[in-house]
Amino acid sequence: MAIDFTKYQGLGNDFILIDNRSSSEPAITPDRAIKLCDRHFGIGADGVIFALPGENGTDYTMRIFNSDGSEPEMCGNGIRCMAAFLAELEGDAKKSDKYQIHTLAGTITPQLMSDGQVKVDMGIPRLTAGEIPTTLAIENEKVVNQVLQVAGKSWDVTCVNMGNPHCITFVEDVAAIELEKIGPQFENHSAFPERINTEFIQVVNSGYVKMRVWERGAGITLACGTGACASLVAGVLTGKCDRTATVELPGGPLLIEWSDDQRIYMTGPAEKVFTGKL
Numbered sequence: 001m002a003i004d005f006t007k008y009q010g011l012g013n014d015f016i017l018i019d020n021r022s023s024s025e026p027a028i029t030p031d032r033a034i035k036l037c038d039r040h041f042g043i044g045a046d047g048v049i050f051a052l053p054g055e056n057g058t059d060y061t062m063r064i065f066n067s068d069g070s071e072p073e074m075c076g077n078g079i080r081c082m083a084a085f086l087a088e089l090e091g092d093a094k095k096s097d098k099y100q101i102h103t104l105a106g107t108i109t110p111q112l113m114s115d116g117q118v119k120v121d122m123g124i125p126r127l128t129a130g131e132i133p134t135t136l137a138i139e140n141e142k143v144v145n146q147v148l149q150v151a152g153k154s155w156d157v158t159c160v161n162m163g164n165p166h167c168i169t170f171v172e173d174v175a176a177i178e179l180e181k182i183g184p185q186f187e188n189h190s191a192f193p194e195r196i197n198t199e200f201i202q203v204v205n206s207g208y209v210k211m212r213v214w215e216r217g218a219g220i221t222l223a224c225g226t227g228a229c230a231s232l233v234a235g236v237l238t239g240k241c242d243r244t245a246t247v248e249l250p251g252g253p254l255l256i257e258w259s260d261d262q263r264i265y266m267t268g269p270a271e272k273v274f275t276g277k278l
């Protein structure tokens with residue numbers, strides 16, 4: 001049976017979206033997702049996203065497979081793309097610009113803005129070592145400025161869980177980081193039992209930082225929404241950033257705010273690229 005798909009991208013973090021509203025089981029397997037994400041032999045993407053029926057009173061459920069077939073709890077750029085995809089699927093039947101979306105990280109709320117951007121209530125960051133999870137500190141302590149040995153070097157890291165796990169390190173010059181070499185060593189470090197996404201951050205000023213990312217299950221990507229949120233939180237915890245900042249990624253900027261209600265808000269684009277049939 002043919003399956004329709006639509007390719008979307010959020011700052012170059014690209015996804016194959018599948019209308020899965022008629023079933024609670026993803027229409028394709030993780031093995032097939034690996035093949036579809038392949039940039040030479042497949043469609044090419046950082047992941048496959050399924051728009052499923054809502055659970056726990058939500059409008060819809062989002063599930064995602066990374067390009068290595070693993071299933072993360074959340075995806076920030078992906079949920080903006082999913083909101084744009086849902087608006088298109090609903091067409092004239094669309095009742096609201098806001099969606100309550102069930103994810104493995106809880107309910108996340110994206111809102112379509114009048115300028116075409118999508119603003120997402122990303123929830124409250126979790127900060128203890130047990131919540132990351134990591135062995136870098138004792139279970140109920142925050143993981144701020146801890147030392148991690150990677151590639152024969154000591155790195156000063158701060159960890160944040162935005163539904164999925166992130167390890168953030170502040171550097172002088174992001175362009176000088178050998179991502180391809182050290183990214184996998186962070187991702188698979190024994191301090192992170194569920195592997196980790198790693199963000200390298202250069203603080204230009206307290207309201208503007210540059211970021212490069214090595215994603216768990218996807219490698220180098222042009223942007224990571226949860227990573228940008230986690231990095232802003234790490235910047236605030238270490239006294240380097242204001243509570244609102246622009247995070248400049250290789251694919252473009254995201255506006256991130258850690259609001260007084262403790263929730264994180266992320267604003268950025270989501271664009272349709274093409275449609276096709278599998």
Ligand SMILES: N[C@@H](CCC[C@H](N)C(=O)O)C(=O)O
Binds near residue numbers: 072078216225226
């Ligand atoms: N690119 C995403 C994050 C996707 C999931 C990640 N690779 C993981 O395994 O946690 C984003 O925009 O947040």
